[in-house]
Amino acid sequence: MLALRWLSALALIVVLSLLFWRYAHPASIATASRRRAAAARYATHPSAVIALLALLALYVIAALAPWLATHDPIALLPQSFVNHPPSRELLFGTDYVGRDVFSRVLFGTRLSLSIALLATVLSVLLGTAYGLIAGFVGGALDTAMMRLVDAFLAIPRIVLLIAIGALWAPLGVTSLVLILGLTAWFGTSRLVRAEVLSLRERDMVAAARALGARDLAIVRRHVLPNVLTPVIVSATLGVAGVIINEATLSFLGIGISDPAPSLGNIIRDGSPFIATAWWAALFPGLALVITAMAYNLAGDGLRDAMDPRQVDR
Amino acid sequence: MTEPLLSVQDLRTYFRTSAGVARAVDGVSFEIAPNESVGVVGESGCGKSVTSLSLLRLIQRPGSIEPGSKIAFEGTDLLALDDEAMRKIRGNRIAMIFQEPMTALNPVFTVGAQLAEVPRVHSSIGKRDAWARAVEMLGTVGIPDPAERAKSYPHQLSGGMRQRVMIGMALMLSPSLLIADEPTTALDVTIQAQILELLADLRARTAMSVLLITHDLGVVAESTSRVIVMYAGEIVEQADVRELFAKPHHPYTEGLMAAMPRAGTKRERLTVIPGAVPSPYDWPAGCRFHARCPYAWERCEREHPPLYQIGAGHVSRCHLAVEPERRNTPHVPLAAQIGARA
Numbered sequence: 067m068l069a070l071r072w073l074s075a076l077a078l079i080v081v082l083s084l085l086f087w088r089y090a091h092p093a094s095i096a097t098a099s100r101r102r103a104a105a106a107r108y109a110t111h112p113s114a115v116i117a118l119l120a121l122l123a124l125y126v127i128a129a130l131a132p133w134l135a136t137h138d139p140i141a142l143l144p145q146s147f148v149n150h151p152p153s154r155e156l157l158f159g160t161d162y163v164g165r166d167v168f169s170r171v172l173f174g175t176r177l178s179l180s181i182a183l184l185a186t187v188l189s190v191l192l193g194t195a196y197g198l199i200a201g202f203v204g205g206a207l208d209t210a211m212m213r214l215v216d217a218f219l220a221i222p223r224i225v226l227l228i229a230i231g232a233l234w235a236p237l238g239v240t241s242l243v244l245i246l247g248l249t250a251w252f253g254t255s256r257l258v259r260a261e262v263l264s265l266r267e268r269d270m271v272a273a274a275r276a277l278g279a280r281d282l283a284i285v286r287r288h289v290l291p292n293v294l295t296p297v298i299v300s301a302t303l304g305v306a307g308v309i310i311n312e313a314t315l316s317f318l319g320i321g322i323s324d325p326a327p328s329l330g331n332i333i334r335d336g337s338p339f340i341a342t343a344w345w346a347a348l349f350p351g352l353a354l355v356i357t358a359m360a361y362n363l364a365g366d367g368l369r370d371a372m373d374p375r376q377v378d379r
Numbered sequence: 380m381t382e383p384l385l386s387v388q389d390l391r392t393y394f395r396t397s398a399g400v401a402r403a404v405d406g407v408s409f410e411i412a413p414n415e416s417v418g419v420v421g422e423s424g425c426g427k428s429v430t431s432l433s434l435l436r437l438i439q440r441p442g443s444i445e446p447g448s449k450i451a452f453e454g455t456d457l458l459a460l461d462d463e464a465m466r467k468i469r470g471n472r473i474a475m476i477f478q479e480p481m482t483a484l485n486p487v488f489t490v491g492a493q494l495a496e497v498p499r500v501h502s503s504i505g506k507r508d509a510w511a512r513a514v515e516m517l518g519t520v521g522i523p524d525p526a527e528r529a530k531s532y533p534h535q536l537s538g539g540m541r542q543r544v545m546i547g548m549a550l551m552l553s554p555s556l557l558i559a560d561e562p563t564t565a566l567d568v569t570i571q572a573q574i575l576e577l578l579a580d581l582r583a584r585t586a587m588s589v590l591l592i593t594h595d596l597g598v599v600a601e602s603t604s605r606v607i608v609m610y611a612g613e614i615v616e617q618a619d620v621r622e623l624f625a626k627p628h629h630p631y632t633e634g635l636m637a638a639m640p641r642a643g644t645k646r647e648r649l650t651v652i653p654g655a656v657p658s659p660y661d662w663p664a665g666c667r668f669h670a671r672c673p674y675a676w677e678r679c680e681r682e683h684p685p686l687y688q689i690g691a692g693h694v695s696r697c698h699l700a701v702e703p704e705r706r707n708t709p710h711v712p713l714a715a716q717i718g719a720r721a
Contacts, residue, residue, distance in 0.1 A: 205440070269483035275437055276477075276558075277470030277548060279500050287496065291487045 107371040114367020120360040128176035137166035139173040140325045149343040159345035161335050165325075171350050174327040175357065181243055181328070182309040188247030189308075190254055190301045194293070197258025202266060202285055212259065215252045223249060227311060231320035242321055246308050257300055261293040295372045303365035306358040313354055329354045383410040384588050385434070385556060388449040392426075392433045394442040394659075401659040403429040403442070405612035411556065416582060416589045418603035418620070420596055420635065424656045426612040427592045431558045434590075435473055436465050453555065471501050474549035478561040480541035484533040490544045491517070491529025497551040512551065520547040521577055539570035546577065553585060560592045575602045596639055600624060605692075608632050611657060611667035614686065618693040628695035630672045654714025666698070673709040674699060 108114055127134060136157070137143070143150075143164040150160040158167035200211040218226070230245045231237055237245070265271065266289065274284050309329075315321030316330025324331060329350050336346030392404040404426045411417050419427045432438055434450060436457065450457040453472065457465065469475075477483040485493060494513035498504045504512075510529070517525035520543040533541055542562060549557055559578065563571035579602055582589050591603055599606050599620065606623045608616040608631065616629040627633050634652040654671040657663055663670060669679035678698055687700035699706055 269477050269479055270485050272437065273475070273477055273483040273545070273548070275469065276435055276475035277497050277500065277551075278466050278468070279470075279496075280466065283496075283500060287488070288485050291485075 104371045108367050111363075111367045111370065113363045114370075117360040117363035117367065120356060121364055124175060124179065124357055124360065127172060128179050131172040131176045135166075135169035135172050137169045139165065139169040139327050141165065149339060149346070151343070152345050158349040159343065161332070161346040162339055162343070163335075167332070167336070167346050167349055170327040170332050171329070171353050174329045174332050174350060175353050177239070177322065177327065178309055178312055178329045178354075179357065181239060181246065181312050181322075182305050184243045185246035185250060185308045185312070186301055186305045188243065189250035189304065190297060192247070193251030193254025194258050194290075194297055196251065197255040197260075198262055198285060198289065198293075200255070201259035201262025202281070202289065204263075208259070212256070215255055218249075219252050223307075223311065224314060227315055228318065228320060231315055235320065236323065237315075237321060239322070242312065242315070246312055246315075250304060250308055250311075254297065254300055254304070257296055258293050261296060262289055265289050265292050299365060299369045299372060302361060302368055306361035306365070309354070309358050309361070329357075382413075382454075384413045384415075384453060385411040385590075386449075386451040387434070388451075390430065390433055390448045390450065391445040392429050392438055392442055392448075393445055396441050399660045402612055402662060403659050404433060405662070407609070407612075407614055409607055409614065409617065411588050411590060413555070414582065414586045414588055415605065416579070416591065416603045418591045418593065418599035418606045419609060420593060420599055420606060421609035422594060422656050424659070425609045426659075427594075427609050428560055430609070431475065431560050431590065431592050434558060435469055435475060437469075467501065470497060470549075470554070471552045472554050473556045473558065474552070474554040475558040475560065476542075476545045476549045476562050479565050480538065480545045481533065481565075483545055484541060486533055489530050489532055490536065490541075491531075494529070494544070494548050494551060497548055501552060513547075516547040516551055517544070520544070520550070520581075521573075522547075537570075538566050539573060542566060542570075542574055543577065546574075546581070550581065550585070550587075554587060556588050556590065557582075558590045558592070561594070562591070563598060564593070564595070571598070572601075578602060596635055608635070611662055612659060613667065613696060614694075615668065615696045616694065617686075618690070622690065622693055626690075626693075628689055628693070628699070629668075629697045630674055630699070631668050632695075634671075653712050666696075670713040673712050674705050675713065676702075676705060678702075 108118075136155075143160060143166065145164065147156070147160050148164040149162055150156055150164070152159040156166055156168065158171060161167055161170070196211065196215075200208045226249050227245060230249070234241055234245060268288075271284055271288055274288055279287075312321055312328065313330030313333070316323075316328045317334045319331075319334065322328035322331055324335070332350035333347050333354070336343065336348075336350065340347050387410070388408045390404055390407045391402070394401040394403055407426070407430055409417070419430065421427050429438070429442070433444055433448075434452075434457070436444070438444060444458060448458060452468070455468075457468065460468070484490065488496075491510060491513045494516055495506070495509035498509050498512060499506075514525045514529050517529055522528050522540060522543055528536070528540075533544070536544065542565075546562075557578075562578070563574050566574060575598065578589060578591075581587070589603075591599065593599060603620055606618060606620050607614055608623075608629065610631050616623070616627070616632045618628075623632065624636070627636055631652070634650075637650040638652060640649055652671055657667065657670075664683070665681050666672070666675065666679040666684050669675040672679065682698070684696045684698050686694040686696050689695050689700050
């Protein structure tokens with residue numbers, strides 16, 4: 067549990083510093099007026115606003131899990147409490163070995179969110195760096211790098227994850243973050259490369275060159291800040307995918323293993339008994355659906371808000 | 380004549396593509412004296428922009444400057460410099476401004492930050508000093524309330540203001556040569572005049588030279604002392620600006636002037652030069668203009684004309700220099716005949 071706490075603290079620091087860098091840095095992406103306009107556009111999507119509130123609530127719940135939990139998520143209750151239906155004492159009932167599902171869902175959400183966030187940060191860093199290099203250097207290197215991405219994209223993500231997971235087993239939190247992050251960056255790299263290809267042909271790059279700027283300065287000042295918007299949108303949508311992938315792995319028994327709770331393995335523990343003790347699988351399932359949907363809707367809202375060229379559907 | 384600031388000899392910039400070799404700039408030679416203002420005119424695709432990018436060695440693959448070309452600037456052979464030494468010339472000694480100031484400025488930084496970045500690229504000047512110089516430069520290029528405007532983003536400024544910012548960026552390090560590639564094309568006429576005036580004013584104050592690239596003879600007439608006319612990757616005529624307007628020699632120059640709309644003349648339609656610039660992959664043999672020329676005769680199809688000296692500082696790449704009587708018998712150009720038949 068110590069590792070968990072450490073990881074969530076780290077995730078929080080990463081998110082806060084990203085937010086700080088984006089909004090408080092003097093050379094921030096958007097001016098105050100542009101930011102207000104984007105916020106206003108975001109607010110016109112009720113689903114996106116609800117999703118954002120849901121995400122905030124989820125993170126608060128995850129952060130406060132140790133205080134909100136009514137029971138120890140790992141401890142077994144007495145034999146008579148096995149597969150106990152929801153009650154005032156046991157909000158979501160108990161599972162097949164007599165653990166409190168409510169507390170497990172709280173801690174499971176916490177672990178799943180942390181893993182997904184860290185893995186997404188990793189994949190965004192990797193994908194952005196990879197796409198930048200391929201797009202900016204161009205030529206044969208670009209072709210080689212992108213064919214490699216095509217090759218990886220051709221393998222269904224979940225098959226890739228199962229294969230790596232099986233080779234790497236047993237997976238801890240760190241190794242799970244690594245394999246999820248290392249398999250999630252292909253799309254980001256393509257997106258970044260495409261943006262870079264268009265940005266590097268802009269007059270501002272030619273003008274910077276004509277004024278003697280080095281390639282590194284051009285990437286840092288002209289290319290990177292202008293690719294951040296699509297990257298942030300795709301990362302937000304990406305978190306949803308990573309959460310599902312993590313849950314899938316844990317459900318299949320390759321990810322987080324008992325007794326530590328993750329949404330995936332709680333669902334797995336409950337699923338054989340779904341006909342008699344439906345609560346043990348339903349509540350973690352709902353938590354998973356809500357989390358993934360909130361990220362998807364928030365991502366859609368962000369995309370519409372940050373890119374005014376896209377018309378509302 | 381004093382030692383030229385820039386001397387270009389037999390500049391050839393070719394693009395080797397799968398479709399063949401495009402000879403975009405094909406043997407161009409000219410000089411620019413200190414504090415001189417030289418105009419380069421010609422239609423789209425005649426090689427003027429490639430020429431200016433070649434001077435800064437900013438030609439991207441698959442283009443390359445061919446061996447045998449020579450660019451001497453302030454006594455240095457630019458083509459012999461390594462990349463790092465060339466980078467130090469850019470912005471520092473030779474600066475360039477572009478046509479569209481909206482796309483040449485970075486939308487995510489304030490204009491002050493973009494100006495301040497220029498000296499920081501070339502020296503270890505502190506952030507605060509660089510900012511102060513940026514604000515000072517904004518004042519120099521005629522932006523009112525520079526300290527406040529420096530905090531604006533490009534989209535908050537008008538087109539003319541943005542072009543002033545671009546000029547300011549180019550002048551941050553007092554270069555001795557400013558290349559202006561169509562600096563006023565994207566602006567409306569009154570702003571255009573202001574920008575040209577600003578350039579002339581800055582040139583008078585700083586002793587820099589200006590190479591002004593444009594397709595607009597009016598712009599050239601207003602703000603340069605010498606004109607180079609380019610066609611199909613070559614210089615076809617070069618003269619003092621008054622001489623050129625009074626006595627254009629090359630039929631292409633004549634055509635360009637006839638095509639200029641003039642106030643006070645009643646013409647229903649603008650005169651045009653028939654046909655279009657030929658493909659750089661396959662320049663015509665003989666004179667490259669012969670198919671569009673109203674005077675062309677058999678010699679023009681066969682023999683590529685050299686630059687004939689036809690006056691003091693006036694050269695023209697046209698066989699009319701040696702057979703001037705041909706000018707009395709104009710005919711319908713070949714390109715127009717083909718057009719009529721089709």
